[in-house]
Amino acid sequence: MSAPLHVAGLRGGHAERDVLRGVDLVVGRGEWVALLGANGSGKSTLLDACVGRLRPRAGTIHVAGHALAGDGVAAKRSLGYAIAAERLPPLLSARECLAVQAAAKQLAAIDAEVLQLAEALGLTPWLDEAVATMSYGTRQKLGVLLALLGEPALVVLDETFNGLDPASGLLLKRHLRERVDAGRAGVLLATHALDIAEHWADRVALLHEGCVLHCWERGELAALRKGGGLEVALAQRLAAARA
Template sequence: MEKAIQVKGLRKSYKQLQVLKGVDFEVEKGSIFALLGSNGAGKTTIVKILTTLLKPDGGTATVNGFDVMKEPDYVRQSISLTGQFAAVDEILTGRENLIMIAKLRHLKNPYQVAEDLLSRFGLADAADRRVSTYSGGMRRRLDIAMSLIGKPQLIFLDEPTTGLDPEARIEVWNIVKELAKSGTTVLLTTQYLEEAEQLADQIAILHEGRIIVSGTLAELKKLFPPAKVEYIEKQPSLEEIFLVIVGKKEEK
């Protein structure tokens, strides 16, 4: 399979604090890759490096075949980033936000682009309301819609459901699944283990500056010792797997 992201030996420190200590992973094109880790594990630092917002101290990283250090302009042209908080203009309407981004990307028909995305993301009825009146889920949907303008090959979602209620979270999950079905590669960072369990083709756990395990959910389940209750084999949740793996590393 062709790789959308290749990371080798990535290192980053802030003064005396070494955040990344040699991170390695690959993401296949058209897949959903979930990067799990506790607060401060370095997930956002990795995203910032891969989106050219931060320079690494060492190692290499390529995104869509472009080196993030040597070819940052090409990287930016082929990706989109949705951060932890919705980057929308609350004074403007949903439609105006989309038209503004489409114009900034020099698209030929920004009004039609906005119309198509409003329909796709279920925002047509609220299109002409100010974003300040939107719910958290609606803002996040608009934020992701804005990220898709220009049809990026790869989208980074940095903890996209932080602060959302369960219903809004499921809405975002459905959007992510649709993106992958359409061929867009998704790198997702999250603290919600159920989110990775529901969405990801590949899961990596970042702990103490390194990827300590990576694989499909089925592969990670094999790392968890089987437990039986009477005659029924207990299937571990991703949360249980995460805690066992991280616990073993801390014991060492």
């Protein structure tokens, strides 16, 4: 079975500036990959390219075996992207957002599991309210629910846990972990929260100046938890790269 995400030699950016300078990254099924990096290192740009929001200048992106450039519709059918809270349609209700997203993915119905998650996250009272009236955290929850519609092989999250209350954050992390452990999806999460990367991810990739500088595998992460932690290791790697 093809990996949910396979990125090779990716170059691209905004306007004339190359933010990504040859990124190679694989997210396997049943794998949670956390993407770390300093501000401006290209995390969000990489995610934008992976979900088809940004056209790369060079390189290939395959989602569940489908080339994003050649077979975009099939690739996007296997993809769930948690859109940023401020980019959600402000005048539609949460229910309408779910309906439109499900129709866009050509689903027959909204997944019962997603509705259960909405209930558990306390989103049900907000279903008929306009997005503009929701708090930042509530909108973040809605963004994740939209991403999880249609059993995507790849779930792409950009700083999704920012603004979530601790209980909701834990619930969501457990849900994602269950999906990953069941081999139903691969998760790519760009974040600055080292605790999530250290305790929940299977692999941590460090992006520096548009390239993957280092990857910590599961065993290395376990060793780091016993030692100085990911924070120190990250700082050392970045210092060495800058030197």
